[in-house]
Amino acid sequence: MHSLILVDETHQPLTPAITWADHRSTKAAEQLKKNYDSHLIYEKTGTPIHPMSPFVKISWLNQEQPELIAKTKIFADIKSYVFYQLFHEWVIDESLASGTGMYNPKEHDWEKEAMDIIGLKPDQLPRVVSETTAFHNDSTARDLGLTGDPAFVIGGSDGALANIGIQALGKNEVTVTVGTSGAVRKLVPEFQVDKAGRTFCYAAAGPYVIGGAVNNGGKVVEWAFKQFGKEEEDFSDFLKLSDDVPPGANGLIFLPFLLGGRAPLWRNNLFGDFIGLTINHTRKTMVRAILEGIALNLAGVYEAIAEKEDIIYVTGGLASEPLWCQMLADILEREVRVAETIEGSGLGAAIVGMKAIGWLETLEIGHEKRVAQTFSPRAEYRDRYRDLRNLFNEANQRLLTTYENIIAWKEKYQEI
Secondary structure, three states, rough: OOEEEEHHHOOOEEEOOOOOOOOOOOHHHHHHHHHHOOOHHHHHHHHOOOOOOOOHHHHHHHOOHHHHHHOEEEEEEHHHHHHHHHHHHEEHHHHHHOOOOEEEEEOOEOOHHHHHHHOOOOHHHOOOOOOOOEEOOOHHHHOOOOOOOEEEEEEHHHHHHHHHOOOOOOOOEEEEOOOOOOEEEEEEOOOOOEEEOOOOOEEEOOOOOEEHHHHHHOOHHHHHHHHHOOOOOHHHHHHHHHHHHHHHOEEEEEEEEEEEEEEEEEOOOOOEEEOOOOOOOOHHHHHHHHHHHHHHHHHHOOOOOOOOOOOOEEOOHHHHOOOHHHHHHHHHHHOEEEEEEOOHHHHHHHHHHHHHHOOOOOOOOOOOOEEEEEEOOOHHHHHHHHHHHHEEEEEEEOOOHHHHHHHHHHOOOOOO
């Protein structure tokens, strides 16, 4: 999601794939916020202005490489580029289009105001189709060794598919996905945005998905394992180090923004920090603080869409770690259920495919949700974690100016 590939009139790529994690358009994002009504654009597109979005990336390329923009016939993404190679047609599913920052999910069309800002016209973008659109191509089928007349269904984004895969389709069913990055999502029947601009809203194979993505999930734990792990430890043993450390890690707070930030602040210029580190803290407390920091960041996203009756379904790599799932339940103050299929996006893609070819009438597959484990919030830690959430948010806000000064220092001494 959020990738960008510039393609010329001969349908050859002019750029490598520019992914969501590419931060080079950070200054362009800040300029857009200063020069335009960023909240109005957000209200129309459902996507906050942030370097992740193709809208901001194109604005940056307009400034940095206008000659490249002039050669561009199609502003594609990874998926639409692959689909063109297979079916010789430029198309994009609506859930991915919704994440470009140039699409109006409520009107189901490209957003003119956003496109005017960056000088694009609709014919420079792939045609938007529903997630259940099927394609047929005899040549492609033969090349892939398939017989008969197989349907190739375009599908959707991994986030929306995760909710569909674990059947978290109800009003109070929230999915927390933690892979390399992370996200909090809920399906809703109508387009809705947050007054404070903390969340996104995308089309999702019929309903809409609201929530927010974070840059820092499993990748941060992987970094910690490389820095603090020992050769004889495996990954799970490393995480279990923190099992006997009390909630709050003895006053050590970790801000997990090693890869910058997305939701809920939508500021890329964030960094990782240990706050409150003393000589009494150990490797164990640092591991605990890191795991809590990831959960506290997700809690900030969840607060923007939270309802008392919510049940949380967890998918992705960290869903297999009971210690972290219990931590999440305590911090969110909600029941956390680990789906039996933690790779919900793959199952969601299959369900969308079955609906596309008529095997299913709806996205519901008609059986009870399969839950591997359930974690209930522990009342004895409620106040402790509420106070910790406040400290986490306070530390993050107070450091924003310092982060800007660090960036200025790096630029001055060319260490960025």
